[in-house]
Structures are given as structure tokens and as C-alpha cells.
Amino acid sequence: MNSEQYKELSIKEFTKAAEIYDSGRAGIYEMCKDDYPPILEELKKIPFENLLDVGCGTGPMIELLVSEYPDKQYTGLDLTPKMIETANAKDLHNAEFIVGDSENLPFENESFDAVICANSFHHYPHPQKFFDGVSRVLKPGGRLILRDYTSVSFIVWLMNHFEMPIANLAGHGDVRCYTTKQIQLFCAKAGLEAITLERRKKMRLHLVARK
Numbered sequence: 027m028n029s030e031q032y033k034e035l036s037i038k039e040f041t042k043a044a045e046i047y048d049s050g051r052a053g054i055y056e057m058c059k060d061d062y063p064p065i066l067e068e069l070k071k072i073p074f075e076n077l078l079d080v081g082c083g084t085g086p087m088i089e090l091l092v093s094e095y096p097d098k099q100y101t102g103l104d105l106t107p108k109m110i111e112t113a114n115a116k117d118l119h120n121a122e123f124i125v126g127d128s129e130n131l132p133f134e135n136e137s138f139d140a141v142i143c144a145n146s147f148h149h150y151p152h153p154q155k156f157f158d159g160v161s162r163v164l165k166p167g168g169r170l171i172l173r174d175y176t177s178v179s180f181i182v183w184l185m186n187h188f189e190m191p192i193a194n195l196a197g198h199g200d201v202r203c204y205t206t207k208q209i210q211l212f213c214a215k216a217g218l219e220a221i222t223l224e225r226r227k228k229m230r231l232h233l234v235a236r237k
Contacts, residue, residue, distance in 0.1 A: 220233060
């Protein structure tokens, strides 16, 4: 598939998922909630006023942040209009949700102190465009906090050549996952310094990068 076909598949998948995403019966999407506490822990370590959540879905992470830091400004971006419609219906204080592409961030240079991305990155056909865009919209000293899938090289190869193609046949817009070495290269090319880059339990990638 080409990049547009992957994105169309993701929109179809998450248009359906929007109906159950915030419920206690979200199925495979329930695992996304595991990424929220580590992101919150990282945000406690840094000062921020403006935060962007890329691949925000229905806005559950921003919902938590508004409760924890009610005086900050939040922007959520997602490719799927139904996800953004559901997020906007929450009428969260100091939060704006817009439809947009993670590979072409529609924001001015140096707009955000922090960018977060949880369990969305493996849907991006052109990952370097995402990292380049994050570097552009981050203020100097700003942080990217990224959570996604990873493993050792052989397991990543198996996932990319078997698991993800099967997921595509089942209607999921998964594209690819990456090793920590590949993530390090994406950061370096974008001018970001990987402060923390780890493989964690449950095949989780944990990245904190600084501009």
C-alpha cells in the first residue's frame, strides 16, 4: 500500500473506534491507557505552558492533563475527524482539538514546549517527516515524549513482515514499528537529542528527546 492508502485505512479504523475508545470495552485499544502514566511522569520533570498531543484520539491524555495542570494550554491533533469530533464534545478547559496530519503539522515554528505521542507513531508512513515536524514546532529546549511499540531487531522484523500485514487485512492502519537504533537516527536527523531511549516491558518504546 502507498502512504495515502495507509492513512485512509487508519481513518476507517478509528472512525469506528471513536465510538468505544473512552469506554471500558475498547478492546485492543485498552492497552493505550498503559502509556498515560509514563508520559505524566516525564511531564512532571519539565516546565511547560503549551503542549501538543499528536495522534490524540478522543483526547483522553489531554483530559488527564487538564485535570492535573488546569492552567496550561493544550492542542490535540488527529487524522480522524470522528476522533476530533468526540474530543471537542468534551469541552475541555484550555484545550483545542483539530483534524490534521502528523507528517505535516499545521502549526507555526516554535509553538510548543512539549509534544507527546502515545501509541500512534506506528501508523505513520513517513516517520522522519513526523520527527522533522516536531523539531520545527518545538521551542528551544522543548521535549518530545514518544511511546510506541519496539523490541529487538528480529522481533521488529517479524512484526513488520507478518503481524502488521495481517493487521492491515483485518482493517487496521498499522504501518511499521522501529528499533531504538532507528529511532535514534530519526532524532539525530531532525536535530533532536535523545535524552532517554529505552525498550521497556510489554514491548514498549519510551523516548524523551530535547530540541
